[in-house]
Amino acid sequence: MALAADLSTLIDALITSVAKISPDHKGSARVQSLKRRVQGGLRTGSHTRTDQFAVAKQLEGLQEKFQILNRDELAEALHLRLAELESNRNSWLPEILSLLLQLSDRPALLSTVKPPEERAKAPEAKETLSWSDLRADGTAFSDEEIWEQVDFAGDSSDDDFSSVVSDVFLPKHRPQSATTVDEEYIIPDDAFVPAENGDLIASLEKAQFWRAENHSSATTSRLITESQLARETIFMLQGLPTSIYVRLDDDFGVDRRYALEHSSSEALASLLQCFSEIGAKLNDVRSFTKLPQTIPYMQTFCRGLEDRLLEFDKVLSQVQCKYLSAGSTISLIQLLVDVRQHSHELVLLAEMIAKLRKDPTDQPMCCLDSLYDLICMLEALGDESSSQRLAELFFMCFKTYASSIRHWMETGQVDVSDSTFFVRTNRENGDLRTLWHDWFILDTGHRQQRIPQFLETSVQKVFTAGKSMVFLRHLNALPDIEAMRFEDLYSSPQLLPFPALVESAFEKLVDVDHSLSSSLLRTELDQQCGLWSSLDALHHIYLAKDMSAISIIDAKLFELIDRGRSWDDRFLLTEITRTAFSSVSVIDTSRVLVRPDSTQMRVSQNGQRTVGILDAVTIDYGLPWPIANIITEDAIHTYQRISTFLMQIRRAKYAIVKQRVRDARNTTPDNTLLHALHHNMLWVLDFIYGHLTYLVISTATRSLHKDLSGAQDVDAMISAHQSCMSSLEAQCLLSKDLSHIHDAIINFLDLCVHFADLQAAHLLGDEEQHMENPHTKKESENEFDSDDDDDNVNHEHTLTVSFHDSTYSQQLETVNNQFNHLITFVTDGLKNLARADGLQSWDILADRLEWRRN
Incomplete structure (x- = not known):
């Protein structure tokens, strides 16, 4: 405690002395802050003690240096004083000696030792020297070099203590003092030109032809x-x-x-x-x-x-x-x-x-392209030696340039320090489903100045190889790629022309990584990610591959629409769809979600008896993220449009078949036009649906499996699937240039629903007449069960048919005329398409729809 009190007192005295703070302000915040900082600096253990053995070693080295420089008197004096200190040794002696060593300045050059008798004498007063005592023509001070800045950088280590004491012990600012010249030094004679060699000097001066006096x-x-x-x-x-x-x-x-x-x-x-x-x-x-x-x-x-x-x-x-x-x-x-x-x-x-x-400075590849063109020109002129020498320079530059390419293809990482690399990171949301499409972009710059001209054909392959490595890294399936030596890429005999040699070298560089990463990624997609099972699931859900499951969904959905109930409940529709597809093993029902489109429903809410209302029903199937990179959102949207079109056809057939079954339970008059319309509409519906499913979709599916099996990389797989979707979209009459034919078919489907509603309204009218007759009421009740009566009553609320303006027979004739007009319009449109693009499916569909004309 006494030591702490003494230390606190000493710290207060130190702060008062150094900071010039009055003793009255000892309790101020500034003084307390300074005191804490000083105590932290003086805290026990913050500084280690001086190594006494290192100090002793330095002093011994200093004595040896004095002896080497013939300053024995200094060595002897230092030895005597060290021996005297040993007799009066204390604990702080190493620190004191270390401080003296650090403060010393060239002791071998500047130190002097007086004899004992001179030390006993009183020091004599030095005479003052004024500038007037110095002669300007004096030999000692006539040289102008004394006024120049003294350069200590060239001092020898033998004349300084720096060879013994480390740089850490040297003071930052040394006192500048003039060096003493050894008076005994004699300039050797060979440093001067003898006077008798004046001819040599004259010849040297005469050889300096640039002197004016020599001419x-x-x-x-x-x-x-x-x-x-x-x-x-x-x-x-x-x-x-x-x-x-x-x-x-x-x-x-x-x-x-x-x-x-x-x-x-x-x-x-x-x-x-x-x-x-x-x-x-x-x-x-x-x-x-x-x-x-x-x-x-x-x-x-x-x-x-x-x-x-x-x-x-x-x-x-x-x-x-x-x-x-x-x-x-x-x-x-x-x-x-x-x-x-x-x-x-x-x-x-x-x-x-x-x-x-x-050239402008924004063309980073201009030098490499110019060097390439220069070598090609020299080779064309037959200058083989120059072209080969410059080819070596080109491959040196190309090796450096290709380092970023190799790093990208081997690791899937972009070298951000290389501003000339043409791959840029564009990841914003980090969604793995868009990894292949959105995470990286090709930054070719203005007029593709980031890509050398001779590499333009292979850039896409480089881009694909790097993205494959990124894909594999997120799948935890990175391969062990053995890096090739760049010299092995162009070590082939120089019999090839230079452009072919460069192309061959770069193809070797790209093909090794591209083929390995692409083949491994295809294997992972096929075996581990479930590519084929996902495609099969899409075909079941959207392309109606299994009608046993689709019919369950259709029956429930169409029944809800006919009854006018809340068929747009997404929870109910999702549960119905998942239950229907639960029997299909390739479908993960937890990924199925049905979303009714509120906007589309508002458009169709005034006309629930049209097949257009089904556009509001969208089935989503969540794909695993690796498969979602191949089957894009645009492709899923095409799947959904095809699914909706097929459902609309099934909706029209459902309405006609259900109403025909209802008609068969009643005694209806023999109406030839009615039966003809029933037969013709069902035949057209069956043929259009069969054409789309058994010819178009089936053929496209087989072609897709073949193309995917032969694809070399993910880009080829994406291209094959997009090509299949584009073909399906066109052959299913869903493309923009075929919208007029598609609209005609939709009008035909609405006509089928209207025809069924017309029959339902006519049947309800007959039933009301029968119910008014007491003799037929009991018979009617016995003929129909209560469930069917409920269905008819609910169906009646959704009907929009009225016989006030026209009779049943007149409306039946109108339906027949519209049917003939629409089928003729569709047939002629398909024939015109067949003549335009020569697609065989158009001719097949048109010929089958022309059966009535023949």
Whole structure:
């Protein structure tokens, strides 16, 4: 407790001294905050003790350094003082010595030790020195270098303590002090040129042809040797500044003052112009390599340019070494031949780079496309050596560019750091049912500038392979793909043309991953996800594959509609549908849901006796998410429209058959037109329904199974199913261009329902007459049971037929005329379609509907 109190007192004194806070404000919030921070810093265990062995090791090393630098007096003095400290040792001695070591500044250079007799003497006062005592012409201070900033960066480690003490122990700011010069140092004689070698100095000065004093002022031209001109040319080609070649922006100009004694000015100017043109193009390449590049394959391209520039510089260095050898012959013409030969590839690349700078910056694939076109052009011209060298550069760039493609196809992940990759993530809601369609998009950019021209045909395959891997990852069925070496992709003999070689390499890259992922995904969809059972379930629910289950739903639904009851109860309809399909093993009844459309019901509420009311009934079947990616919502909507059309046909037949059964129980007069209409309407209904189910749907289903079995990937499966749905939609007369025929058939179905209602209304009228006769009332009651009477009464409330305006016979004739008109209209429309597109099903349906004409 005493230690804590003393520590608190010391902390208060420290805060008062450092923060300049009056003792009256010791209880303020600021003082308390500072006190908590100081206590946290001084808390026990927050700082470790100094390693005393490391300090002792540093001091021993310091003594050895003094001895190595011939400062034995310093080593002896340090040893004596350490021995004296050992006799008076305390617990804080390592910390004190460590602090002294950190505060030391070049002790081997700046420390001095006085003899004992000098230490005993009193220190003498130093004489002051003023600026007037310094002579400007004095040798000690005449050198202007004393006024320059002292550079300590070049100090040797032997003259400083930094080699012994770690950088962590060095102070951040060292005091600047002048270094002492060893007075005993003697400059060696070989550092000076002997006076008798004045001719050598003169020859060196004379060799500097750019000096004006080396040329006669009387002549305008300056004569130089061919070796000097060759050296200047090599320097210029290497990107170094010269006197003869002057850089003008991105070009080189030639100083016309220089001339060769054995060459005309015109010939020399032409020769130097050739060199300057090559040098300007090489300078463009060097400038391009210094530009910052953010696109990965462009960085590889710049690295390839640097390698080729380095090779060219090595050739120039070899030429220069050959010129310096004894007995060599220097020829500018031969130099031009050599330069053209070894710079041909760089010159071609410089011309390509010049075109790139003119193009907009939003074309990331322009460089790769230009390099591809350049190689194809060289190969067409027969320049095999240049085309092969540039092909190596192309494949280097293509390897970098294809890394994102390989990462996408092998893992199903998009490299977001690559701005040139053409696949983008577009996931917003994360619904697995739309994984294949909405999670990823092809971002081709403006005019497909994100896709190289030579890869446009294979991009969709790359996109499909990556999405297959994403699909498999969510199915927990990722395959182990062995990554191929990129060099194996184009290691085939160079007998193929370059375009074929690139195409072959990329196909190898794509086909390996695409075939593996697609085949595995198809297997998962077939065996684990239940593709075929889901398709079979859709055919049962929507395409009426099993009439035993469909008839149960129809009977209950149509009965509710005829009775005028609440047939639009979704819970009741869902329960009826699930009960009916419970006997079908491929259907998961928990996924079945019936949704009445309230909007459609409001449209049809004034005409419940029309088959259009069935448009309000929609059956939904929830597919597993892998299957929902293949069978899209649009396809399900087509299934539902076909199901509704088939149900409308069954509704019309149900009304006629039920009314005919009701007519058979009564004694009706022999009416030929009535029986003819019964027969003709049922025959047309049966044939249309049979044509749709047994010919159109059955044929399309077999074709769909065949196409799905032969599909190579999910895209092909989706395309096959969409093609089947489009064909079914057209052949079932549900497409927009066939709406006039479909509307005519719907009118015919409504006419059938109206005909049944007409018979029901006529029957109810006869029954009322019989009921008024007391002799026939008992007979009527015995003939019909109570259930049938209830049905007739309820049916009567939904009838809209009236005999006030026209009689029963007149309305029967009207029905017959409308029937003939509608069937003729449908038949003619189908024949016109058959002549237009040649589809066989139209001819078959039209011929069967023409039976009355024949």
